[in-house]
Amino acid sequence: MTSTWLTWPRPPLGATPREPVVAKAAAQRISFSGPQARALWQPRLDRLRDVAIAIELEMVRREHIPATVLWTGYDGIEALTERARAIGLEAKPVKASLGYAADWTQEAWIDEPKRLLDYAFLIGAAALDVAMADPAAEDVVKTAIRFGYPACCAESWANHLRRGGSDSLASLLAREDNAAMPAHTALGVLGLGPVRHAPCSAGCVATRDRSRAFLDLGRQLGFIEEMSWLEEIACWTVNASLVNGIAEITTAAFRCTWLSDEGPSQPRPAAPAPRPEKRKAAAITAAGSADILAELGIGFESAGFASPFAMRSRFSAVVWEQTAALRRATTAVHVGCGDGLLLQLLAQTKPKLKLYGTEEDTALAEAARQRLGASSPVLAGASIEALAALSRLVPGGIDIAFVDPERLGDRDALVAISAIARSIIVIGTDRSLHRFRDMDNLAATMGLALLPGRAARVSATLSPAMDRLH
Amino acid sequence: MTVEVRPLGDKCNIKCRYCYQEGIRTAGNVPTRYDLDAIMATLDRLAEPFSLFGGEIMMTRRPDLERLMQLGFDRHGGVGMQTNGTLIEERDIELFRKYRVRIGISIDGPGPLNDARWAGSLPATRRATARIEAAIETLCREGMPPNVIVTLNRINASPDRLAVLCDWIGFLGSLGVRKLRLHLLEQDETEGGEGLALTAQENLVALRRLRQLEQELSSVEFDIFAEMAAMLRGDDARTSCVFHACDPYATRAVVGVESDGRLGNCGRTNKDGVTHLRASREAFERQLSLYRTPQSDDGCQDCRFFLACKGNCPGTAIGGDWRKRSIDCPVWFGLFEDIETELQANGETVISRSERRADLEAKMIAAWSIGDNPTLHSLLQPAEAT
Numbered sequence: 033m034t035s036t037w038l039t040w041p042r043p044p045l046g047a048t049p050r051e052p053v054v055a056k057a058a059a060q061r062i063s064f065s066g067p068q069a070r071a072l073w074q075p076r077l078d079r080l081r082d083v084a085i086a087i088e089l090e091m092v093r094r095e096h097i098p099a100t101v102l103w104t105g106y107d108g109i110e111a112l113t114e115r116a117r118a119i120g121l122e123a124k125p126v127k128a129s130l131g132y133a134a135d136w137t138q139e140a141w142i143d144e145p146k147r148l149l150d151y152a153f154l155i156g157a158a159a160l161d162v163a164m165a166d167p168a169a170e171d172v173v174k175t176a177i178r179f180g181y182p183a184c185c186a187e188s189w190a191n192h193l194r195r196g197g198s199d200s201l202a203s204l205l206a207r208e209d210n211a212a213m214p215a216h217t218a219l220g221v222l223g224l225g226p227v228r229h230a231p232c233s234a235g236c237v238a239t240r241d242r243s244r245a246f247l248d249l250g251r252q253l254g255f256i257e258e259m260s261w262l263e264e265i266a267c268w269t270v271n272a273s274l275v276n277g278i279a280e281i282t283t284a285a286f287r288c289t290w291l292s293d294e295g296p297s298q299p300r301p302a303a304p305a306p307r308p309e310k311r312k313a314a315a316i317t318a319a320g321s322a323d324i325l326a327e328l329g330i331g332f333e334s335a336g337f338a339s340p341f342a343m344r345s346r347f348s349a350v351v352w353e354q355t356a357a358l359r360r361a362t363t364a365v366h367v368g369c370g371d372g373l374l375l376q377l378l379a380q381t382k383p384k385l386k387l388y389g390t391e392e393d394t395a396l397a398e399a400a401r402q403r404l405g406a407s408s409p410v411l412a413g414a415s416i417e418a419l420a421a422l423s424r425l426v427p428g429g430i431d432i433a434f435v436d437p438e439r440l441g442d443r444d445a446l447v448a449i450s451a452i453a454r455s456i457i458v459i460g461t462d463r464s465l466h467r468f469r470d471m472d473n474l475a476a477t478m479g480l481a482l483l484p485g486r487a488a489r490v491s492a493t494l495s496p497a498m499d500r501l502h
Numbered sequence: 503m504t505v506e507v508r509p510l511g512d513k514c515n516i517k518c519r520y521c522y523q524e525g526i527r528t529a530g531n532v533p534t535r536y537d538l539d540a541i542m543a544t545l546d547r548l549a550e551p552f553s554l555f556g557g558e559i560m561m562t563r564r565p566d567l568e569r570l571m572q573l574g575f576d577r578h579g580g581v582g583m584q585t586n587g588t589l590i591e592e593r594d595i596e597l598f599r600k601y602r603v604r605i606g607i608s609i610d611g612p613g614p615l616n617d618a619r620w621a622g623s624l625p626a627t628r629r630a631t632a633r634i635e636a637a638i639e640t641l642c643r644e645g646m647p648p649n650v651i652v653t654l655n656r657i658n659a660s661p662d663r664l665a666v667l668c669d670w671i672g673f674l675g676s677l678g679v680r681k682l683r684l685h686l687l688e689q690d691e692t693e694g695g696e697g698l699a700l701t702a703q704e705n706l707v708a709l710r711r712l713r714q715l716e717q718e719l720s721s722v723e724f725d726i727f728a729e730m731a732a733m734l735r736g737d738d739a740r741t742s743c744v745f746h747a748c749d750p751y752a753t754r755a756v757v758g759v760e761s762d763g764r765l766g767n768c769g770r771t772n773k774d775g776v777t778h779l780r781a782s783r784e785a786f787e788r789q790l791s792l793y794r795t796p797q798s799d800d801g802c803q804d805c806r807f808f809l810a811c812k813g814n815c816p817g818t819a820i821g822g823d824w825r826k827r828s829i830d831c832p833v834w835f836g837l838f839e840d841i842e843t844e845l846q847a848n849g850e851t852v853i854s855r856s857e858r859r860a861d862l863e864a865k866m867i868a869a870w871s872i873g874d875n876p877t878l879h880s881l882l883q884p885a886e887a888t
């Protein structure tokens with residue numbers, strides 16, 4: 033990154049010692065909009081900054097302006113003075129200002145405090161009068177004009193300085209609609225040219241003429257490609273804003289920001305950033321807590337769970353564990369289906385599954401019908417009768433039956449299920465897992481044979497060798 | 503510093519109605535492929551523990567995901583992962599165990615309470631939620647309880663649903679979940695009138711109730727309250743990014759490692775669909791400006807909690823403009839006040855009421871002005887020693 037910086041704008045400068053801050057800070061605080069933008073524009077911006085210094089020095093050499101101010105770190109001082117001398121100019125130090133500490137080591141602080149500063153040099157023809165850049169000089173307007181300001185801009189900048197201002201973009205933003213800010217005016221802060229003075233307005237015609245002169249001189253000096261980049265930048269749409277003293281410029285390629293001394297107490301609303309249209313989700317239907325609890329699941333105590341949350345979580349885990357088995361199935365039944373929650377979760381996971389439920393408790397059976405709709409029959413009555421009805425309803429049998437063996441009561445029911453279901457999956461409820469610790473124990477205690485290696489955490493598949501049950 | 507690895511950027515399999523990354527996806531700015539070697543080289547260079555992040559990290563090819571997990575395990579003894587949990591499968595459980603993956607799962611509540619995490623249609627949303635609930639229970643049963651991240655919104659924490667949310671959190675505690683992170687909904691992303699965001703007052707009521715719940719449930723901890731108390735004590739060594747003077751141009755607390763290995767910013771400040779790259783220098787314009795800007799102009803001037811709060815996350819700034827204080831200011835202020843009162847009642851010193859506050863603020867402002875961001879802890883040390 034460049035170690036020498038053009039001051040922004042040209043003298044006369046504000047009284048506060050912030051001159052290097054704005055240009056350097058804005059350049060260091062560039063954040064590109066993506067890798068491609070960075071790959072293209074980072075080297076271009078670095079190059080443009082160097083070229084702007086060369087053009088500016090040439091303007092001094094040709095006496096278009098009496099001098100310019102360049103900032104450099106301690107290590108750049110020698111090269112800078114040498115560079116000035118090589119083209120017959122003199123470099124005089126005018127002030128120093130604290131730079132930034134973020135990447136300094138503590139040793140640097142202690143050993144070489146001089147490296148913490150940035151140094152300003154006035155560069156001009158020999159016998160320089162350093163007071164020429166001073167804002168307190170008698171005739172600020174005249175000084176500004178000598179430094180290349182058109183008369184209109186010299187007047188407005190002098191007024192701004194008299195009010196204690198120092199930041200040229202801030203002064204413009206405080207007066208103008210940021211939407212109309214030309215790119216060269218907004219990005220002048222980066223020290224790239226072609227705008228080098230503080231313009232009086234975004235649409236200032238005289239400023240446009242001075243920019244053209246800068247571009248012409250650049251081309252004369254052989255910076256053809258670089259000047260074409262500046263022409264390209266001129267067509268950019270930029271959004272510049274100053275909010276609570278923080279300036280931000282956004283372009284398609286990057287954004288940059290700096291803290292201005294101005295504007296903290298007179299915030300100017302920034303134009304809202306263009307926002308991609310957001311896809312609307314379905315409107316919210318807000319049911320109260322009673323409805324929500326019903327939707328979460330009722331009858332959890334009789335189903336063997338400590339709470340509706342436990343029942344929902346467990347049934348979700350059962351469905352998740354049995355993903356592979358469900359993939360092959362086309363029909364399933366939940367024996368003792370309660371309010372139909374497990375069946376609903378199954379339907380959500382595999383909508384094509386034909387589902388059946390049986391439930392002795394008439395209120396729960398009704399709740400299940402409500403939850404599931406007409407396409408999933410819920411058969412009422414004691415398990416045995418309901419299962420007999422189910423076998424008449426589905427004579428070809430059912431692929432999977434989900435059961436809580438504790439709730440079945442006697443083995444006859446399990447025998448009846450095995451007669452219609454090709455596969456039986458037992459579910460561990462809070463009650464049974466509390467009592468038996470895990471699915472293996474549960475099965476062993478109840479005399480059930482599991483498919484080898486198929487005991488999962490909260491559900492398990494019974495062995496198809498169900499002969500023992502008959 | 504938190505390093506978030508994002509091979510697929512903001513790509514996600516669901517479309518939460520309030521997701522802060524939605525602008526990026528709508529603008530089509532999601533990578534279609536990633537360079538795993540470049541990502542791993544960057545992680546090597548950073549030499550920091552990292553978290554696997556998204557979008558949805560579980561959309562990454564499993565062999566690639568496993569390489570990242572292995573790298574985290576080999577270098578740092580484990581790896582964090584934040585996921586929506588919908589794509590976790592049986593085979594992943596072993597991977598999590600093998601590479602000591604610390605899992606964070608985002609869910610706002612059971613079944614219908616999670617409907618804001620929209621998956622395209624109601625049945626798909628409910629199916630996704632059931633998979634998340636299953637993943638949480640399974641991980642708990644496997645002895646790897648996940649941290650749970652809950653975003654408070656009208657669907658799960660409106661006044662008439664808050665009790666249900668609290669009971670569910672109690673249930674999570676009984677399953678084995680120990681830590682919950684609470685997020686407030688990003689209000690600016692729901693401007694389409696979806697009405698998901700709670701008002702500041704409702705958010706405050708919800709958070710106060712949850713704080714009370716934390717005291718009732720011995721096993722569950724919400725990290726936000728402990729962090730706020732720590733900040734008031736001036737102990738900011740382990741608190742999260744929102745309390746650490748975040749610079750949206752170079753989010754130091756959160757660094758993204760993107761699909762091509764480059765470093766990215768935390769995406770929460772991207773309001774225009776562009777993922778900006780990191781600036782070359784971190785700076786503190788936001789905090790410097792907030793400190794001197796009156797509260798009536800969206801600053802934090804004269805707020806006694808400024809050292810602790812610092813205007814909070816720029817991604818939640820008023821009007822989506824990072825230069826302003828957090829839109830959730832009333833919530834933070836209210837909670838800081840509660841915690842301040844309690845700490846003082848216990849005889850503790852809090853920086854918000856300390857006579858050293860002005861001095862600490864001056865030191866912090868001076869440090870920020872030259873681009874430095876010391877911890878409060880470090881500022882308190884030397885004076886305590888004398």
Ligand code: SF4
Nearest residue numbers: 743744748756768815
């Ligand atoms: S933008 Fe917000 S969430 Fe992101 S790093 Fe900064 S404080 Fe943290």
Ligand code: SF4
Nearest residue numbers: 802805808811813831
């Ligand atoms: S509580 Fe509000 S005013 Fe105070 S620091 Fe935080 S955001 Fe600013």
